[in-house]
Each structure stands twice: as C-alpha cells, then as structure tokens.
Amino acid sequence: MLFEDIKKILTTPELIGYVFEGFLNTLVLTVVAAAIGLVLGFVVAIVKISAENNKYMKIPAIICNLYTTVFRGTPVALQLFIMVFAVFAIPGFKPYAAIITFGINSGAYVSENIRAGISSVDVGQMEAARALGFTWNRAMINIIMPQAIKNIIPAIGNEMIALLKETSIISMVGATVGTLTFDLNAASNTVFTKVPNFLASGLIVGCFYLAIVYIMVFAIKLIEKRLRASDKR
Amino acid sequence: MISVKNIYKSFGKLSVLNGISCDIKDGERVAIIGPSGSGKSTLLRCLNLLEVPTRGEIWVNGSLLSGLDPYLHPELIRLSATYKKRIAAGGSDKTVISEITDGRLLGRFEGGEYRREYRRLAEQNAIDINLARRKMGMVFQHFNLFNNKTVIENLTLVPVQLGLKTRAEAEARALELLRRIGLEDKRDEYPSKLSGGQKQRVAIIRALAMDPDVLLFDEPTSALDPEMVGEVLDLMKSLAGDGMTMVIVTHEMGFAREVADRIIFVDGGKIAEEGRPDEVFGSPKNARLREFLSKVL
Ligand SMILES: Nc1ncnc2c1ncn2[C@@H]1O[C@H](COP(=O)(O)OP(=O)(O)O)[C@@H](O)[C@H]1O
Numbered sequence: 067m068l069f070e071d072i073k074k075i076l077t078t079p080e081l082i083g084y085v086f087e088g089f090l091n092t093l094v095l096t097v098v099a100a101a102i103g104l105v106l107g108f109v110v111a112i113v114k115i116s117a118e119n120n121k122y123m124k125i126p127a128i129i130c131n132l133y134t135t136v137f138r139g140t141p142v143a144l145q146l147f148i149m150v151f152a153v154f155a156i157p158g159f160k161p162y163a164a165i166i167t168f169g170i171n172s173g174a175y176v177s178e179n180i181r182a183g184i185s186s187v188d189v190g191q192m193e194a195a196r197a198l199g200f201t202w203n204r205a206m207i208n209i210i211m212p213q214a215i216k217n218i219i220p221a222i223g224n225e226m227i228a229l230l231k232e233t234s235i236i237s238m239v240g241a242t243v244g245t246l247t248f249d250l251n252a253a254s255n256t257v258f259t260k261v262p263n264f265l266a267s268g269l270i271v272g273c274f275y276l277a278i279v280y281i282m283v284f285a286i287k288l289i290e291k292r293l294r295a296s297d298k299r
Numbered sequence: 300m301i302s303v304k305n306i307y308k309s310f311g312k313l314s315v316l317n318g319i320s321c322d323i324k325d326g327e328r329v330a331i332i333g334p335s336g337s338g339k340s341t342l343l344r345c346l347n348l349l350e351v352p353t354r355g356e357i358w359v360n361g362s363l364l365s366g367l368d369p370y371l372h373p374e375l376i377r378l379s380a381t382y383k384k385r386i387a388a389g390g391s392d393k394t395v396i397s398e399i400t401d402g403r404l405l406g407r408f409e410g411g412e413y414r415r416e417y418r419r420l421a422e423q424n425a426i427d428i429n430l431a432r433r434k435m436g437m438v439f440q441h442f443n444l445f446n447n448k449t450v451i452e453n454l455t456l457v458p459v460q461l462g463l464k465t466r467a468e469a470e471a472r473a474l475e476l477l478r479r480i481g482l483e484d485k486r487d488e489y490p491s492k493l494s495g496g497q498k499q500r501v502a503i504i505r506a507l508a509m510d511p512d513v514l515l516f517d518e519p520t521s522a523l524d525p526e527m528v529g530e531v532l533d534l535m536k537s538l539a540g541d542g543m544t545m546v547i548v549t550h551e552m553g554f555a556r557e558v559a560d561r562i563i564f565v566d567g568g569k570i571a572e573e574g575r576p577d578e579v580f581g582s583p584k585n586a587r588l589r590e591f592l593s594k595v596l
C-alpha cells in the first residue's frame with residue numbers, strides 16, 4: 067500500500083511535478099533568505115563589536131541589540147504572520163514578505179554567531195596588535211577575523227540548515243501553486259490531497275529535505291577542513 | 300622619555316590607580332614591583348594607552364598621548380569662568396587655583412576663551428596613538444603571539460603592513476633577530492609549536508622588530524615554567540646591555556636588582572616608594588614595602 071502510493075506519486079508527472087516545484091522554491095527561499103541573513107548578520111555583528119571601541123556606534127548598537135533580542139525572542143511563525151498580514155500586506159507581495167522575514171530572522175542568529183566567534187578570540191590578540199601600532203580595523207582584518215572564522219563557519223552552517231527547515235512554515239500563511247510560497251512542505255500537502263497517504267508524500271518530501279541538508283553538511287565539513295588545513299595549530 | 304602626570308584609573312567603582320606621577324628617561328631601566336592587584340599592570344598599560352587613564356596625562360617625547368587634563372594646567376584654569384568668578388569675589392590666584400584643582404570645580408561650560416585654549420593645547424600637543432605605539436614595544440605575560448601567523452609572519456606582519464619596511468627588509472631584520480635568540484630554525488612554525496620560553500623570546504623580538512624607543516614588559520616570566528625563566532631574563536639583560544629603555548613589571552626581585560636603575564614600588568594604586576635598587580632592597584623605608592620584600596625575597 068505505502069510502496070504503491072510512493073510509486074504512484076513518483077510516476078505521476080503532475081504529482082512529482084509538485085514535488086519538484088516545491089523543491090526548487092524551497093531552495094530559492096533558503097538561498098535568498100540566507101543571503102539577506104548573512105549580509106544583515108555581518109553588518110549587525112560589526113556594529114555591535116565596534117561599539118566596544120567607537121562611541122559613534124553606541125546608538126546603532128542599541129538598535130542592533132533590540133533587533134536581535136526581538137527576532138530571537140519571538141517565534142518565527144509569529145514574525146511571519148505579522149510581516150505578511152500587517153507590515154507588508156500588499157497583494158502579490160506575500161512570497162517576498164516571507165523571504166524578508168526569514169532573512170531578517172536568520173540575520174539575528176547569524177549576527178550572534180559572528181559576535182560569539184569574534185569574542186571567542188583571546189583579547190590578548192587584539193591587544194598585541196594594537197600595542198604594535200595596528201589600528202582596530204587592521205587588527206580585526208589581519209588577526210582577529212582569520213581566527214574567529216573557524217568558529218563562525220560551523221555555527222553559520224548550522225544556522226543555514228535550521229533556516230532551510232524553517233522555510234517550511236511558509237504554508238502557514240497560505241501556499242499557492244505557481245508562486246514562491248509553494249515550497250516542499252506545501253507540495254507534500256498538495257500531493258496528499260491527490261494520494262491520501264501522508265506517509266508516502268511525507269517520505270518523499272523528507273528525502274528531498276534530507277538530500278539538501280546532507281549536501282550542506284558536506285559543504286560545511288569541507289570548508290572546516292580547509293580552514294583547519296591552513297591552521298597548523 | 301615618558302612622563303606620567305598624576306594619573307588616576309578606575310574601572311567602574313573600583314579605583315585602581317590613585318595619582319601616579321613618574322618620569323622614565325631615555326636609556327633608563329625601571330622595574331615596577333608590588334603586591335598582586337596593586338595596579339602595576341594597569342600603570343604599565345596606561346603608558347601606551349591600552350588603558351585610558353581616567354585623569355592625568357601621559358607624555359611621550361614631548362607629545363601628549365592621553366587626553367588633556369585641565370587641572371594640570373593653571374594657565375588654562377585661569378581662563379575658566381569658574382576662576383574668573385572666584386577671583387572677582389576676591390580670592391587670590393593661588394587659593395582659587397588650588398580650590399578649583401582640589402575640588403575639581405571645572406564644569407562643562409567654562410566660556411569660549413577657556414574652550415579655545417583647551418582645544419589649542421590639546422591639538423598642539425596631541426600625537427596619533429597608533430603612531431606613538433609603533434615606537435613603544437610591549438611584552439605581555441601570556442606572550443600574545445598571533446596564533447594564525449608563523450613566527451616569521453609574527454615578526455614581519457606589522458612593519459610590512461604599516462609600510463615601515465619592505466618585505467625583504469622586514470624578513471632580513473626578523474632573521475637577524477631570530478638568530479640572536481637562536482631560533483632561526485623555527486621561522487616557519489606556528490606559535491603553538493613553541494615552548495613558553497621560546498614564545499616569550501619571539502614576542503620580545505617581535506616588539507624589537509619595530510625598532511622601538513622603549514619596551515614595556517608586563518610580568519614577562521610569570522607564565523613560564525621555572526626552567527624557562529632564565530632564557531627570557533637573559534635576553535632581557537642583553538637588551539639592557541644594548542641601552543634599551545625598559546619598563547618592567549616583575550616579581551623577579553634578583554633580576555630587578557641586577558638590571559634596573561630604579562625600582563618603583565606600587566601599593567594601592569600609588570607609588571609607595573621609589574629609588575635605586577640598593578636603597579629600595581637594602582634599606583626600605585615604607586612599611587608595606589618591607590612587608591612585601593619579606594614575603595618575596
Ligand atoms: N579591565 C579591567 N576591568 C576591571 N577591573 C580591572 C581591569 N583590569 C584590572 N582590574 C582590576 O584592577 C586591579 C589592579 O589590577 P592590575 O593592574 O592587573 O594589578 P597587578 O598587575 O598589580 O596585579 C585588580 O583588582 C584588577 O581586578
């Protein structure tokens with residue numbers, strides 16, 4: 067029964083088409099949200115870190131702290147509802163509002179990963195660089211960042227995996243076939259209406275998620291290995 | 300020459316330095332001793348502004364490294380509204396100046412004349428801290444070699460990046476220094492492959508590679524295994540022999556006695572006693588110093 071349902075889904079072009087469409091949309095959602103999250107997270111982390119040293123960054127840092135507190139402190143589903151139905155309640159804008167939400171939410175976590183990675187570097191490294199006459203910026207670029215990145219990359223990798231899975235809640239604000247909102251999870255729900263066996267569609271979609279996550283884990287491992295090779299400590 | 304003028308430093312409510320003044324002349328070796336927590340490291344770190352004094356001034360070779368402390372400048376105080384008001388009320392110059400200084404009576408708004416003179420004094424004497432630090436080497440208790448750089452990179456990175464030397468010049472100098480400490484075979488190792496004594500000696504020559512006017516040492520041997528203390532002290536003695544100006548926070552009393560021209564005993568954030576090693580060690584006057592010496596000698 068299960069096997070037959072799986073076979074039916076895989077061999078019916080309409081059904082497997084939904085899955086592929088969802089797969090592509092999940093990838094697009096994740097990649098764009100990740101890009102937003104990484105850029106935002108990096109900027110926020112730099113603002114927060116440089117506020118320790120630069121009084122003009124104090125107020126921006128307070129705003130950044132508010133941002134990370136709010137977006138890490140509330141459920142992403144709630145953020146999604148507010149953004150889609152209140153802040154960006156514009157017809158046809160739903161997929162973009164969702165991407166922006168995922169990106170902003172992820173940025174809050176990324177910024178904390180970067181900040182934690184930087185503060186894990188011994189303060190003596192910065193002091194030694196400054197004592198030799200390096201500016202704060204030069205010390206950051208030449209000494210601190212290359213050491214921090216080893217802690218930052220794995221943490222950000224995990225955040226990206228979490229983001230991928232998080233995009234599945236987009237169906238909560240309504241997924242429409244043919245738009246970006248129709249992600250893998252939505253595809254699973256649609257397939258279920260045609261082949262009412264949740265295990266069958268769930269297993270297939272689950273395999274797609276697993277495949278992406280596996281590729282991401284592999285990529286992170288590869289980068290980590292590269293970083294470690296350049297660091298014969 | 301470094302001139303420390305009445306500096307105070309507090310961390311929040313904790314006041315660590317409570318009015319320290321001293322001069323370090325070119326070619327002089329000064330050892331700073333004192334109980335742990337007395338503010339020795341803080342004092343040393345104020346010299347190159349790794350810590351910013353809460354009050355007072357640091358001058359290096361005639362340039363003002365720290366902020367300007369108006370209370371050290373009577374001619375500036377005389378331009379202030381507070382001074383003028385008190386003089387008009389019939390105070391004498393001397394008493395008004397000392398009232399203002401002791402009571403720290405200068406406010407935020409002391410008039411245009413005062414503000415202009417303040418800015419003029421500060422601008423005329425100020426030096427870019429990053430430029431000044433190039434000539435003030437610092438050696439840390441925990442070495443602080445750059446972990447992501449090899450030994451040779453540790454020695455050449457800053458001079459090359461700051462455009463002080465070409466890569467070839469910097470490497471030639473680095474190799475000369477490495478030969479001096481007998482570690483030329485470690486040039487391409489990462490710091491983690493070195494022993495504590497080797498790390499500290501590399502940290503010392505990293506400071507030397509900038510051709511500094513003065514070296515500041517913060518307990519350079521305190522984090523070392525006993526058998527490695529000697530090699531670091533020997534290198535420092537040889538620098539002293541070259542006539543390098545050195546300020547050394549240390550618990551090695553024998554070394555301080557042998558190498559220093561002057562000993563500064565810091566207690567409770569103040570200089571409690573200061574003098575030639577034979578005076579300070581031979582006939583200490585301060586009771587706390589006697590107590591301290593009886594424990595460490
Ligand atoms: N960055 C800091 N923040 C807060 N307190 C500090 C800091 N640096 C030093 N202190 C405190 O200042 C006091 C003096 O410290 P320090 O100058 O390191 O003493 P010493 O080197 O003589 O042992 C200590 O009580 C220490 O805890």
Ligand SMILES: [Mg+2]
Binds near residue numbers: 341
């Ligand atoms: Mg100390």
